[in-house]
Amino acid sequence: MMKRHSVRRLAAAAAxxxxxxxxxxxxDKFYSDDPLWKxxxxxxxxxxxxxxxxxxxxxxxxxxxxxGELNHRKPKGGKQRxxxxxxxxxxxxxxxxxxxxxxxxxxxxxxxxxxxAGPSNVGPPESSGKWLVISAKNEGVTPGFxxxxxxxxxxxxxxxxxxYSELATATDTLVSKLFHALGYHVPENDIVHFTxxxxxxxxxxxxxxxxxxxxxxxxxxxxEILLRVPKAKDGRYRGSTSLYLPGTPLGPHRYFGTRHxxxxxxxxxxxxxxxxxxxxHCAWLGHDDSRAINSLDMLHEDGGRKxxxxxxxxxxxxxxxxxVRPNSPRxxxxxxxxxxxxxxxxxxxxxxxxxxxxxxxxxxxxxxFEWKTFDPMAWRPEYINPSFENALPDDxxxxxxxxxxxxxxxxxxxxxxxQYSNPAAAQWVVECLIKRRDRxxxxxxxxxxxxxxxxxxxxxxxxxxxxxxxxxxxxPSYQVTWANFDNKSETENAIAGAxxxxxxxxxxxxxxxxxxxxxxxxxxxxxxxxxxxxxxxxVGIERGWVGKSKLHFATSGKS
Amino acid sequence: MRFISLAxxxxxxxxxxxxxICASMAQTAVPASTEPQSRAAEIEAAxxxxxxxxxxxxxxxxxxxxxxxxxxxxxxxxxxxxxxxRVKFGGLAPGAGFALGPEYLRQDLAKGELxxxxxxxxxxxxxxxxxxxxxxxxxxxxxxWEWRLQAVRHNYPRMNYYGPGPDSEKTGRxxxxxxxxxxxxxxxxxxxxxxxxxxxxxxxxxxxxPGTHNRLISAEQQYxxxxxxxxxxxxxxxxxxxxxxxxxxxxxxxxxSGGSYTLQYNIYNDQSLNRFxxxxxxxxxxxxxxxxxxxxxxxxxxxxxxxxxxxxxxxPFYLQSVLGGSTDLRxxxxxxxxxxxxxxxxxxxxxxxxxxxxxxxxGDAGQVFRRHRELSFKDMETxxxxxxxxxxxxxxxxxxxxGFSHEGYQVWFAFGDAFAPALQRTSSNFVYx
Numbered sequence: 001m002m003k004r005h006s007v008r009r010l011a012a013a014a015a016x017x018x019x020x021x022x023x024x025x026x027x028d029k030f031y032s033d034d035p036l037w038k039x040x041x042x043x044x045x046x047x048x049x050x051x052x053x054x055x056x057x058x059x060x061x062x063x064x065x066x067x068g069e070l071n072h073r074k075p076k077g078g079k080q081r082x083x084x085x086x087x088x089x090x091x092x093x094x095x096x097x098x099x100x101x102x103x104x105x106x107x108x109x110x111x112x113x114x115x116x117a118g119p120s121n122v123g124p125p126e127s128s129g130k131w132l133v134i135s136a137k138n139e140g141v142t143p144g145f146x147x148x149x150x151x152x153x154x155x156x157x158x159x160x161x162x163x164y165s166e167l168a169t170a171t172d173t174l175v176s177k178l179f180h181a182l183g184y185h186v187p188e189n190d191i192v193h194f195t196x197x198x199x200x201x202x203x204x205x206x207x208x209x210x211x212x213x214x215x216x217x218x219x220x221x222x223x224e225i226l227l228r229v230p231k232a233k234d235g236r237y238r239g240s241t242s243l244y245l246p247g248t249p250l251g252p253h254r255y256f257g258t259r260h261x262x263x264x265x266x267x268x269x270x271x272x273x274x275x276x277x278x279x280x281h282c283a284w285l286g287h288d289d290s291r292a293i294n295s296l297d298m299l300h301e302d303g304g305r306k307x308x309x310x311x312x313x314x315x316x317x318x319x320x321x322x323x324v325r326p327n328s329p330r331x332x333x334x335x336x337x338x339x340x341x342x343x344x345x346x347x348x349x350x351x352x353x354x355x356x357x358x359x360x361x362x363x364x365x366x367x368x369f370e371w372k373t374f375d376p377m378a379w380r381p382e383y384i385n386p387s388f389e390n391a392l393p394d395d396x397x398x399x400x401x402x403x404x405x406x407x408x409x410x411x412x413x414x415x416x417x418x419q420y421s422n423p424a425a426a427q428w429v430v431e432c433l434i435k436r437r438d439r440x441x442x443x444x445x446x447x448x449x450x451x452x453x454x455x456x457x458x459x460x461x462x463x464x465x466x467x468x469x470x471x472x473x474x475x476p477s478y479q480v481t482w483a484n485f486d487n488k489s490e491t492e493n494a495i496a497g498a499x500x501x502x503x504x505x506x507x508x509x510x511x512x513x514x515x516x517x518x519x520x521x522x523x524x525x526x527x528x529x530x531x532x533x534x535x536x537x538x539v540g541i542e543r544g545w546v547g548k549s550k551l552h553f554a555t556s557g558k559s
Numbered sequence: 560m561r562f563i564s565l566a567x568x569x570x571x572x573x574x575x576x577x578x579x580i581c582a583s584m585a586q587t588a589v590p591a592s593t594e595p596q597s598r599a600a601e602i603e604a605a606x607x608x609x610x611x612x613x614x615x616x617x618x619x620x621x622x623x624x625x626x627x628x629x630x631x632x633x634x635x636x637x638x639x640x641x642x643x644x645r646v647k648f649g650g651l652a653p654g655a656g657f658a659l660g661p662e663y664l665r666q667d668l669a670k671g672e673l674x675x676x677x678x679x680x681x682x683x684x685x686x687x688x689x690x691x692x693x694x695x696x697x698x699x700x701x702x703x704w705e706w707r708l709q710a711v712r713h714n715y716p717r718m719n720y721y722g723p724g725p726d727s728e729k730t731g732r733x734x735x736x737x738x739x740x741x742x743x744x745x746x747x748x749x750x751x752x753x754x755x756x757x758x759x760x761x762x763x764x765x766x767x768x769p770g771t772h773n774r775l776i777s778a779e780q781q782y783x784x785x786x787x788x789x790x791x792x793x794x795x796x797x798x799x800x801x802x803x804x805x806x807x808x809x810x811x812x813x814x815x816s817g818g819s820y821t822l823q824y825n826i827y828n829d830q831s832l833n834r835f836x837x838x839x840x841x842x843x844x845x846x847x848x849x850x851x852x853x854x855x856x857x858x859x860x861x862x863x864x865x866x867x868x869x870x871x872x873x874x875p876f877y878l879q880s881v882l883g884g885s886t887d888l889r890x891x892x893x894x895x896x897x898x899x900x901x902x903x904x905x906x907x908x909x910x911x912x913x914x915x916x917x918x919x920x921x922g923d924a925g926q927v928f929r930r931h932r933e934l935s936f937k938d939m940e941t942x943x944x945x946x947x948x949x950x951x952x953x954x955x956x957x958x959x960x961x962g963f964s965h966e967g968y969q970v971w972f973a974f975g976d977a978f979a980p981a982l983q984r985t986s987s988n989f990v991y992x
Contacts, residue, residue, distance in 0.1 A: 027594050027601075036598045043606055051616045054625035061621075090598070220670070251616075263610035266602070328914060329852035335914040348920060349855055349910025356851035368852075 028487045030511070030530065030539050035090040039098040042264040042307035048299055049261065051251045055293045059383055063336050068256025068270040068386035069556055082554040086273035086395050091528070091540040092454075093273075093394060095183070099264065100310045101274040105181040106405040115413045117188075118180050124190035124241050125149035130200040131157075136207055136217065136225060142168070142316075142324055143225045145199070147241075155241040157192070158316065159229035161324045166365035166425075168316040168323045169240035170418030174429075175285050175315035176242075177414040182281050182402050183274070185311045188243040191419040193236045196226060245311060247298035253310050254292050256386040262297075262308045268556055270386040277399030279388035280444065282318075283379035284403050284436050286369060288331045289317035290381045290388075319429065320360070320367030327368045329355055332379045363425040371435035376443045393447035393545040400444035401452060403437050404470055411437070441470050448543045449478075449516065449523045456536045461501045461514055461527065478516050485511040485528060503529065503536055511539070522546045640664055647678050649974035653884035654893030655715055656682035657972075672698060685771065687714040705747040705757075712740045716771040719883075719894040720778040723787060723876065725927050725938065727896060729966050734770030735778035735790075737877055739763060743798075756803035763827075765793045767877055789875025794832035800825030808847065812954030813976055815853040815909075818846040827878065836872045837899075840865045845978050858907040858919075860978045862887070865931070866899040874899045882925045882940070885971035886978065889923055890942025890964025898927035902934060907977065909948075917948045917955075921977075923962070940964065946977070 061067075069075070071083045088095060095101045104110060117123075125131055129150025137144045145157045160168050169191055176189040199222055207217035231237055250259075255275060258265040269275050282290040294314045299306050316323040322331070333340070333355060343351055358373040381388065391399075411433045420426035450466040461480075467473050482498035484507055485491075492513055498504035503512065510531050517524045528540035595601035618626060628634060637645060640662070647662040660680035668675060676692045694707035717734045721727040743761030767790065769777040784791040801824055807817035821843040829835040841864050848857040864880035876897055882888050883895025887903040903925030911917050924939040946960035960971040 031595070031597045031601070033597045033599055036602075040599045040602055043603075043610070047613055047615075049615065051618065052626045052630070053618060054622045054629060056625040056629060057618075057622040060625075224671075258609075259616050260614040261616045263606045263613060266605040266609050329854065330911075330914055337913075341913050344910065344912040345918065349908065349918065352851055352855070356854040358852060360852070 029490050030091060030487055030528065034539050035092045035094070036096050037090065037094075037103070039096050042099060042305075044305045045262055045264065045299065045307050047261045048250050048259065048297075048306075048308055050249055053252045053254065053292045055291060058291055058293075059335075062384045063334065066384045066386055066389065067254075068390075069268060070270070070386060071390045071392065075554075075557075080552050083392070083551040084271050084390065084556050085553055086271060086276055086392065086398075087267040087556070088272040088274065092538065093398060093541050093543065095272075095274045095277075095398070099308060100185070100272065101183045102185070104183050105410070106183075106402050109405075109407070110181055110410065112409075112413045115177055115181055115410050116417045118177050118190075119186055120188045120243060122153065122188055122243055124192045125153060125155050126151050127192070127194070127198075131194065131198050132202045133199050133205055133217065133222060134202055135205060136221065143228055144239075145222075145225070147199070148202075154244040156244070157239045157241055159237070159239050162228055162230055164321075164326065164364050164367065165230035165232075165238065166418075166420055167321045167326065167367050169238060170365060170420055171319045171321040171367075172240045172242070172314070172316040174414045174418035175287065175318045177417050178285060178406065178411075178433075179281065179312055179315065181406060181410065181414070184278070184281075185309055186315075187245050187311065187313055189315070190241050190243075191417070192239050192241050193232075194239070195236050196223070240316075242313070245296065245298045245309075245313075247300040247309065250297040250299055250308060252292045252295045253297050255388070259297065259308065264307060270390045271556055272387065273395055273398055275387035276391040276395040277402070278312075279379075279385070279391045280376065280396050280399035280403060280440060282381060282388070283332070283374075283376050284433070284440055285315075285318050286320065286327070286331060287315060287318035288327070288381045289314075289323075290385060291383070319432075320363075320369030322367070325367075326364075329358055329360070329368055331355075331368065332374070334380050334384065335382050361428060363422065363428055365420055365422060365425050366429055369429065369432050371432045371439065374436050374439055376436075376440045393444070393548075394543045396444040397448045397450065397543065400440050401450070401466055404441040404445075404466065406437060408434055438470070441466070442472060445470075445472060447523075448545050449518050449525050451478075451516065451525055454527050454538045454541065456503065456529065456538065459503050459536075461503060461529075463527075476518055478518050481515050483513050483515070484509050485513040487511050507531075512536075520546065522548065647680060650678075650680060651682055651686050651688055652713075652715060652718070652893070653886070653971070653973070654719065655686035656684040658682035658686065658688070666696075685716045688712070703749045705745075705749070705755075707745045708743075709745070709761075710740070710742045712738075714738050717775070718770065719892060720782065720787075720876070720897065721895055722782055722897075723879075724898050724929060725896060725933075725940070729892075729895075731781070732775055732892070733778040733781045734772040734775045736768040736770055737765070738768070739765040739877075753806050754804070755806070756801070758799070758801045759825075760797075760799035762795065762797055762830075764795045765875075765877055767793055787876045788873040789835065789877055792832060793875065793877070794829040794835050796827045796835065797830050798825055798827045808845070809853075810953050811976075811979070813948075813950050814845070814847045814858070814978075815856050815953075816847050816849040818844070820844050829872075834871075834873060835875045835878070837866050837868045837874045837878075839867070839874075854911040856907075856909040858905075858909055858978065860905040861902070862905075863902040864900060868899075880927055882927055885958075885960060885973045887923060888925045888940055888942050888964070889921070889944050889960050889962030889971060890969055891940065891962070891966055892969065895966075896925075896927040896940070898929055900929070900931065900934070901925065901927045902939075904939075905978065912947075915949060915951070917950065919946045919948065919960075919977075920944070921946065921960070921962075944968075946971075948976075 069084055072081050074081050090096050097103055125147060126149040131147040131149055134146040134148055144159060146154060147157050148154050160166055173189045173191050176186045179186050201217050205217040206214050207221050208214050226237060229237060254269060256270040257268055296311045296313045298309050298311060300309050320327050354373050358370050360368045360370055412430055415426050415430050445467055451463045452466055453464040455462050468475060480499055480501055482495040482504050483492035484495060495504045495506060512529050514527045515524055522544055523546060524544040526542040527538060529536045530539040595604050643663050643665045645662050646659055648659050651658040658680045660678060662678040665675045672695060674694055674696050678690055680688045690711040692707060692709045696705055698704050715737045718737045720733050720735055722731045741761055741763045743759055745757060745759040747755050747757030749755040779790050782790055804821045806819045808814035808819050809816045823841040826838045827836060843862045845860045866874045868874060879897045879899055880901035881894050881897055882901050882903055883891035884893045905921065905923050907919045907921040909917050909919040921944055923942040926934060926939045928934050942962045942964040944960055944962035946958060948955045949957045955976045956974060958973045958977060962969045
C-alpha cells in the first residue's frame with residue numbers, strides 16, 4: 001500500500017517543478033491594477049477570538065526588550081543593521097483604504113459637519129428619554145457607566161476628574177474627530193450634559209461594591225459615582241459618550257507582528273505605513289498614551305462575512321490631559337530611558353531638559369499643552385512603540401502631509417466639538433494645534449522632497465509642491481531627468497535630452513521614469529509613468545532621503 | 560480485465576510520471592502562473608499563505624500572568640485589601656527595622672460616614688505596634704468636621720539612648736525597651752480645604768525596661784535617674800492640646816510646591832507620679848520652591864519642639880525631643896540626641912531622574928538643648944547626603960537616603976516623604992518628634 005507521506009513527497013516534488021527552473025517568472029514591478037486605492041475585500045474570518053493584552057507587561061518589558069522587527073538594528077545572528085521599508089502601501093506610497101485606515105481629508109477636504117460628526121454620524125445618546133445604566137466602572141480614579149438610550153443605542157459614558165472639569169471629556173472628543181479626519185477608524189465620541197434623574201438603573205445591572213462582592217446596582221451606587229465627578233452650577237453633569245463599536249470585541253492590537261488568527265492581517269504592524277505614520281499624528285495631538293490597550297479590534301459582520309476592523313480608542317490622555325489630571329510636562333518623552341536616566345543621575349539635576357522649560361498657561365480644562373518646546377522628531381510616547389520606532393523619512397512625510405492638510409478652520413471645528421466653556425482655553429488649544437501642525441511640516445517636509453499629488457496635465461508632469469503650498473519656502477528649481485523603464489527587469493535607460501517636466505516624446509516602451517532632484521541629490525523622487533492608450537498615468541513614486549543609499553534594506557521575515 | 564493496484568509500484572511510477580509531465584507542461588504553457596498577475600492577487604496570495612497557518616492569538620505566559628493580575632485586581636486587592644484586609648508596610652519608629660503586618664480598613668460604614676481601621680505590625684528586630692482607629696472622617700455641614708478615636712500600643716525592645724543633651728557621646732550608646740499604650744480623641748474643623756484646626760485629648764501609659772540589644776548596654780545601667788529623668792519609674796499622663804495647620808502643599812504625599820505651616824501645643828499632666836508635668840509647643844514649617852515645571856524643587860523645613868516645665872517638674876527622657884534619624888539629622892543614628900527642646904533645619908535639592916524616581920541632595924542641621932539660651936547655630940550638628948525617592952502617582956512610596964556626618968554615615972530605607980508627617984494630631988507617634 002502506498003504510504004501517505006510518499007504521496008506528499010510526490011506532490012511536493014511536482015510543486016517544486018512548478019515553482020523553479022528556467023520557466024520561472026519574475027513579478028513585474030507594476031501590475032495593471034496599480035496603484036491600488038482600496039484593498040480587496042477582506043476574506044471571511046471565523047477563528048478570531050477575544051484576547052486581552054497587558055499594559056503592565058508592555059511597560060515592564062518594552063523599554064528593555066522592544067519587540068518586533070526594528071529598523072536600524074542587527075537581527076539575531078546578523079552582521080549589519082537592517083531597515084525594512086513600509087508595507088501596506090500602494091505603489092504611490094499611499095495607504096489604500098483597508099481595515100486600518102481610510103483616505104479622508106487629504107484627498108477630499110472634509111466639511112465642518114463631517115469633521116464634527118466623526119465616523120458614524122449617529123450622534124450622542126437621545127437626550128429626551130431616560131438613559132438605562134447597563135454597567136458601571138467604579139474602581140480606579142475614572143468612574144463611568146455604560147448606558148443605553150431610548151433608541152436602544154449603547155454608549156460608554158465617561159467623566160472628568162473632580163478638580164479639572166472638561167479636561168478629559170473635551171480631549172477625548174475633539175481628538176477622536178481629528179484622528180478620524182486623519183484617516184483612522186475610531187468610535188464616535190460626543191460631549192453630553194445630563195441631570196441625575198436622567199439615569200435609570202436597569203434592574204439586571206450588577207455592581208461590584210467596596211467589599212468586592214457583586215450585587216444588584218442601587219441608586220446610591222450611581223449617586224456615589226457622580227459624587228466623584230464635577231457638577232455644574234445648574235445641577236447638570238458633563239460627560240463624553242463613546243458610541244459602542246459595531247461587532248464583537250477581539251481585544252487590542254499590538255504595534256508589532258500580526259494577529260495569528262486573522263488571515264487578512266499579513267503585514268507586520270511595525271511595518272505598516274499607517275501605523276508608523278501614527279507616530280507623527282500622535283505627536284501632533286500629544287497622544288502619549290498611544291499604546292496597545294488603547295486600540296481595539298472588532299469582528300465585523302457584513303452580509304454573513306466576518307472580518308476584523310482595527311480601531312484606535314480612548315483619547316482622554318492626549319493634548320494636555322492625562323485623563324485624571326493634567327499631563328506631566330514630561331509628556332512626549334519616554335517615562336524611562338537609560339540615556340536620560342544616566343544624564344540626570346550624574347548631573348545632579350543641573351542638566352535641565354528642554355521640555356521642563358515649557359510654559360503652560362493656567363487653563364485647568366486644557367491641562368499642560370503647548371507648542372514652543374514641541375520637537376516632532378524627538379516626540380515619543382510613554383514607552384517604546386515598535387511601529388513608531390520604525391518610521392522612516394518617507395513614512396513621516398506621508399503622515400506629515402495628512403497633518404498639514406488639516407486647515408486652521410478644520411482645527412477650530414474639531415476643537416468646537418470639545419465644548420470648552422472658556423473661549424480662551426479653546427483658543428489656546430487651537431493655537432497649539434496650528435503651531436504644532438506647522439512645526440511637523442517644517443521638520444518632516446525637509447527630510448524628503450515634499451512634492452505630491454503627481455499627475456500628467458496635457459503632456460506635462462505636474463505636482464503639488466507642499467513646501468510652497470504651506471509657505472515654507474519660495475519657488476525652488478528642480479532638475480528632471482527621464483528614462484525608459486523596463487517593468488520586468490526594472491532597468492532604466494536614460495532618454496537623451498529629456499530634462500524638462502514635459503513627458504518626452506521619444507520613449508520606447510510602456511513605462512518611463514522621471515527623477516526629480518532639488519538642492520540635494522539624495523533627496524530625489526522617482527515618478528513612474530505608464531502609457532495608458534493615448535495618455536500617461538502616474539503608476540509609482542519612490543522617495544529618497546539623505547543617507548538612504550547607505551541603508552541595508554531587507555524583507556520582513558515575519559507575518 | 561486487470562486492475563492496477565493503487566498501492567502497487569506500477570501505479571506509483573505512473574503517478575510520478577504524470578505529475579512531472581503535468582508540471583513541465585504547466586511551465587511551458589503558462590510560465591507565470593505561480594506569480595500574481597495583479598496587486599490584488601498578490602494580496603490574496605499573502606492571505607492564502609496566512610490562512611494556511613492561522614493559530615490562536617495568545618499572549619505569552621508572562622503577559623498572561625500580568626493580564627490575570629489586572630483582571631483579578633490583584634494589585635488593588637493588595638493595596639485596598641480584600642474585604643477590608645490588606646498588608647501594611649512600615650510605619651514604626653526609625654531604626655525599628657522593616658515592619659509589616661495586617662491591616663483591616665473599612666471606610667464604608669454607615670454609608671461612608673464612619674471609618675474603622677485596625678492594624679498589627681511587627682519588625683524583624685521585635686518591635687511591635689498595634690493600633691485601632693474609629694472615626695467620622697467628614698461630617699457636619701459641608702463635611703468640614705472630622706472626629707477620630709485612636710488607641711495605640713507600641714513595644715520597641717531596643718530603642719537607642721545616648722544620654723541627655725547635645726554633647727552626648729556616640730560611644731555612650733545604650734538601649735532600652737519602650738512600651739506605651741495610649742487612647743486619644745481628636746476633633747478637627749476644616750473651614751476651607753487648606754486650613755484645619757482642632758483639639759485632642761488622651762491618656763498615655765508608658766513603661767520602660769531593659770533593652771534587648773545583645774551588644775549594647777541597657778540604658779538604666781549606664782544612665783542614673785538624676786541624669787535621665789524617668790529611667791527609674793514612668794508615669795501615666797493625661798494629655799490634651801490644640802493644633803492648627805495651613806497646608807498649601809500641592810500633593811502631601813510628594814510635595815513639589817506650596818508649603819505647610821503647623822502649630823501644635825500639648826499639655827502633659829502626670830497622673831501617677833506628679834513629676835512629669837510639662838507642655839510642648841511644636842512648630843513645623845515646610846516650603847517647596849518649584850522650578851522647571853516642578854521637575855526641580857528646593858524643599859526647606861524647620862521644625863522645633865519647645866518644652867515648658869514648672870518648678871520641680873521634668874520632661875521624662877522617653878517624651879523628650881529627639882534628633883537623629885531618617886527625617887531630621889540623617890547622618891546620625893536613630894534617636895542620637897535627646898533633650899527637652901530641639902530645632903532642626905533641612906534643605907533639599909530635588910530633581911526628577913525619570914517619572915518614577917526623584918533624586919535629592921540634602922543638608923541637615925539641628926540641635927537639642929535644655930534651655931533656650933543654649934541654642935547656638937554654630938554648634939549645630941550637621942549632616943549632608945543624597946537620596947533616591949521612588950514614586951507612584953506622584954506620591955513617594957519608598958525612599959533611600961544616605962546621610963554623612965562626622966560620626967559616619969547612615970543608610971535609610973524608608974516609606975513616605977522625608978518631611979512627612981507635617982502634623983501629628985495625637986502624640987501616639989511621639990517617638991518621631
